[in-house]
Amino acid sequence: MAGMALLPWATGLKAQDLSYFRIATGTTGGTYFPIGGLIANAISNPPGSRPCDKGGSCGVPGLIAVAQATIGSVENIDLLRSGNVEAGMAQADIAYWAYTGTGTYAGKPPFDELRTIGTLYAEAVHIAVRADGGIQTVPDLKNKVVSVGEEGSGTLVDVRLVLEAYGLSEEDLQPRYLKPGTAADRLARGEVDAFSIVGGAPVSAVSDAAGRLPVRLLPIDGPVAERLRQTQRFFGETVIPADTYPGVPAVTTLSVGAELLVRAEASEERIYAVTRALWHENTRRLLADGHPKGRSIDRARAVAAIAVPLHPGAERYYREVGLIGDAAKEAGAESKPQ
Known part of the structure; x- marks a missing residue:
């Protein structure tokens, strides 16, 4: 100085x-x-x-x-x-x-x-999977290798709520607790089957994964989502528009402020x-x-x-x-x- x-x-x-x-x-x-x-x-x-x-x-x-x-x-x-x-x-x-x-x-x-x-702004719950895989819905994550978010993240808290709503827990998965960028890289390399992040779309980790291989986002909708919105008062419904991420179709999911x-x-x-x-x-x-x-x-x-x-x-x-x-x-x- x-x-x-x-x-x-x-x-x-x-x-x-x-x-x-x-x-x-x-x-x-x-x-x-x-x-x-x-x-x-x-x-x-x-x-x-x-x-x-x-x-x-x-x-x-x-x-x-x-x-x-x-x-x-x-x-x-x-x-x-x-x-x-x-x-x-x-x-x-x-x-x-x-x-x-x-x-x-x-x-x-x-x-x-x-x-x-x-x-x-509103943050959307993202669960990204490979488009050429067999995972179509949240229940399909059972026994799969899934990055559920880091300890200390809001993502992990909300993913646990989503899994519970679908009758699953971390014990039903092969959970990984990865940073979003690391999780996206491992999805691209075939080392995880799915990764989760709660964030305002577009999230850079999902954009990165979608730029490297075809991916899709799992829907969180229907009666399960409705029950979640009723019991978790800060959850809302949101639609991530088509092509928010390269080649990824529109999907309905949950959001939180x-x-x-x-x-x-x-x-x-x-x-x-x-x-x-x-x-x-x-x-x-x-x-x-x-x-x-x-x-x-x-x-x-x-x-x-x-x-x-x-x-x-x-x-x-x-x-x-x-x-x-x-x-x-x-x-x-x-x-x-x-």
């Missing part, structure tokens, strides 16, 4: 004005990491940046945000709980269970300090500024241009069916822009954990 006095920003923000904002994301083969990187870039505004109105950064002055690669939702919740990151991306169901001490967190202390900035989470103790002013930067028009363009899933990140859906309470800084922003108000808050009360 010896050359700091020579830098053009030395007369403006000082070194002590800098702050770092670590965002726990996911694996490089999923969607969290690239989306998290785009968000980190958008909300950052380090000293020396050109002003927003002159084509420069429209982020938070003095903030340097960094996307941190992780295993995924469960690890991100743990990192938030321990205070080792300032924010984290996670599936809505995982966030709700952590907040309430239920579901996969049954028997653990509720993480009642967990708060949300809002919902970013991806939320950007923080701790309740985070400064209201800081989270207000981060939320405002997240939904700035320049950020919208950056997301849309930077990743196909970025086009579906819409402020209008940010507070719909959130899994945990809004951080006061985020709530302040949404009130200012008219997305929530007294009536809206009352109408949405039932969707919030009690």
Whole structure:
């Protein structure tokens, strides 16, 4: 830092004005990491940046945000709980269970300090198989070599729910606990019969596999999916359109919201500024241009069916822009954990 006095920003923000904002994301083969990187870039505004109105950064002055690669939702919740990151991306169901001490967190202390900035987009449950194989449905996975997701990932949690709904468990498979990129590579080499990932389509690991060999995605639909949606309130129905992945036909599956989470103790002013930067028009363009899933990140859906309470800084922003108000808050009360 010896050359700091020579830098053009030395007369403006000082070194002590800098702050770092670590965002726990996911694996490089999923969607969290690239989306998290785009968000980190958008909300950052380090000293020396050109002003927003002159084509420069429209982020938070003095903030340097960094996307941190992780295993995924469960690890991100743990990192938030321990205070080792300032924010984290996670599936809505995982966030709700952590907040309430239920579901996969049954028997653990509720993480009642967990708060949300809002919902970013819907994540789809992907189960990819070779198109030339005999696996047509989820029950066909019995006795097969299947990557069910890494320990610490939201994928593993949701795949277990899907298997149970179809009358299967990990013991009925030859399970592997692989990173998405590794799983895709092994599918292409014929070393696994299927791999799973929950992510916003298109997921790079599935795109990679589909670019190397013909693949298809297993449907999760019909009465089984309907029962799952009834018992797991954050599951929804979604269709992954044809050719989202090269040569892969449309498939109906389950989806769950991806939320950007923080701790309740985070400064209201800081989270207000981060939320405002997240939904700035320049950020919208950056997301849309930077990743196909970025086009579906819409402020209008940010507070719909959130899994945990809004951080006061985020709530302040949404009130200012008219997305929530007294009536809206009352109408949405039932969707919030009690």
